[in-house]
Amino acid sequence: KQEVTQIPAALSVPEGENLVLNCSFTDSAIYNLQWFRQDPGKGLTSLLLIQSSQREQTSGRLNASLDKSSGRSTLYIAASQPGDSATYLCAVRSSSGSARQLTFGSGTQLTVLP
Amino acid sequence: EPEVTQTPSHQVTQMGQEVILRCVPISNHLYFYWYRQILGQKVEFLVSFYNNEISEKSEIFDDQFSVERPDGSNFTLKIRSTKLEDSAMYFCASSEQGASGELFFGEGSRLTVL
Numbered sequence: 001k002q003e004v005t006q007i008p009a010a011l012s013v014p015e016g017e018n019l020v021l022n023c024s025f026t027d028s029a030i031y032n033l034q035w036f037r038q039d040p041g042k043g044l045t046s047l048l049l050i051q052s053s054q055r056e057q058t059s060g061r062l063n064a065s066l067d068k069s070s071g072r073s074t075l076y077i078a079a080s081q082p083g084d085s086a087t088y089l090c091a092v093r094s095s096s097g098s099a100r101q102l103t104f105g106s107g108t109q110l111t112v113l114p
Numbered sequence: 115e116p117e118v119t120q121t122p123s124h125q126v127t128q129m130g131q132e133v134i135l136r137c138v139p140i141s142n143h144l145y146f147y148w149y150r151q152i153l154g155q156k157v158e159f160l161v162s163f164y165n166n167e168i169s170e171k172s173e174i175f176d177d178q179f180s181v182e183r184p185d186g187s188n189f190t191l192k193i194r195s196t197k198l199e200d201s202a203m204y205f206c207a208s209s210e211q212g213a214s215g216e217l218f219f220g221e222g223s224r225l226t227v228l
Contacts, residue, residue: 034217042222043219106156
């Protein structure tokens with residue numbers, strides 16, 4: 001059964017810092033990995049989707065990498081801003097067993113201090 | 115930008131009552147999903163739906179749950195006899211493609227069972 005872990009659980013940084021959020025998964029047989037942002041009491045906003053054949057994806061100040069063989073992904077946020085404060089969720093779609101579901105991590109709660 | 119919309123945003127019900135949560139997926143998407151998030155816990159997969167039938171369901175999705183696409187735009191989740199432990203945020207999602215597709219989530223419907 002796929003397990004997804006995110007470290008750290010919480011992170012607080014001053015505005016302007018570059019930061020890295022980590023995600024690990026136990027089963028490397030995946031179709032893709034997706035990073036989401038969740039604001040308190042709100043829905044999930046898709047940030048980046050990385051297919052299993054890809055190594056990284058970029059969108060603006062965000063860069064996500066994928067090392068499928070080691071079961072790891074990182075989300076790099078450049079020049080953080082207070083508006084980046086949210087919980088960031090990593091989710092993988094396994095290609096073995098239940099093929100179409102996303103398995104989520106617990107998230108990293110990010111606070112960017114002005 | 116196209117988005118997934120969900121209604122109601124919040125519903126309070128008595129234990130044992132039936133609840134229907136509604137979703138309007140993105141119009142050209144073919145794959146539909148329900149996930150839920152109990153307060154403080156991970157987002158969990160409930161069910162996926164394609165071509166007017168369930169394609170996959172989790173252990174959570176027992177006989178008390180059902181899904182339907184009653185017309186060309188709506189996708190519903192019904193809970194026949196709610197329990198206290200059904201209290202959660204329920205998210206609808208849709209994707210254009212199957213296993214390789216990016217999922218787009220709605221804002222969620224918060225269900226409180228008293």
